[in-house]
Amino acid sequence: MRSPAETEILIGHDAAERTLARAAAGTRLHHAWLITGPPGIGKATLAFRFARFLLAGLPPNPGPAPLHVPPTHGTARRVAADTHADLLSIALRYDEQKKRMRSEILVDDVRDITGFMRLTPAEGGFRVVIIDGAEAMNIAAANALLKVLEEPPDRAILLLVSHNQGALLPTLRSRCVHLALTPLDDAAMRALLAQHAPSLTPAELARLLPLANGAPGRALALLDAGALALADLIDAVLDTSPEPTLRARVIDAVLRQENGFEHFLDLLGQTLAASLGAIARGTPDRHGAALLARRTLDAWVEVWHAVGRIRFVTHRFHMDKRQALADALALFA
Helix, strand or coil, X not given: CCCCCCCCCCCCCHHHHHHHHHHHHCCCCCCEEEEECCCCCCHHHHHHHHHHXXXXXXXXXXXXXXXXXXXXXXXXXXXXXXXCCCEEEECCCEECCCCEECCXXXXXXXXXXXXXXXXXXXXXXXXXXXXXXXXXXCHHHHHHHHHHHHCCXXXXXXXXXXXXXXXXXXXXXXXXEEEECCCCCHHHHHHHHHHHCCCCCHHHHHHHHHHHCCCHHHHHHHHHCCHHHHXXXXXXXXXXXXXXXXXXXXXXXXXXXXXXXXXXXHHHHHHHHHHHHHHHCCCCCCCHHHHHCCCCHHHHHHHHHHHHHHHHHHHHHCXXXXXXXXXXXXXXX
């Protein structure tokens, strides 16, 4: 899967792209933008697309893709290679000492922004900073960024990308123009997946779409994680009272896949929530009868909460995933 900096095509966010194009064509472009929406729907892709457009200094294109910069353009190549002198990209970094990704963006990660944004653009256009996953900034990092926004330099643009804007300081949010992206419809999802996963069969596509929640990045990540096989395991867990042999088989299958633990519990919680919602509306889905034959709706809601807690605690405190899966599956027995 290509990174947002390398992705040339953006589908399903035409209105947001036109908003940015109009802003760029105006007499004074706002210095800070907050791009929000669920994970995996193209927020970072849009941010890098806007950055390429500003750095290339091109006029808006006619038609549905006004921010398009040809991939052969020198700016597009340098942005994709992370070598453009006027672009600074910040995200969660890998902790070499602990051998895992950090859970926070630290003040040291954003300290270079002040000096970077105050430099004269090397190529005569803009200086652009993208903070992907801005909700991960700790308090010190957020306060350091706030100082930059209080006195924004000329021709310097900050793009904050976040799937949880409530985790950002209100003072940060208030200094940004908010651009909210929404999940893609099925038609846009099918168009994207036809490009990025052309080998999917119609049956596989029909199974994947409800799992992806209108987020192409999520769909591709789920495919990489073997989500279709995980979905079959989830069906077995929801439709039966899983006995020890089935639970052991599910645990082994999940842990054999890279990031299988996170994706399995995520999908398990999502599928259970969808079924409970359908039951509450009086239109049970395919799992509804099997679930209600074993417990009441209220009891299953408690199970759903418990699965979420297990996933959070295991990730937060780096606990044993095999035991966590055993505890989660025991809730369904």
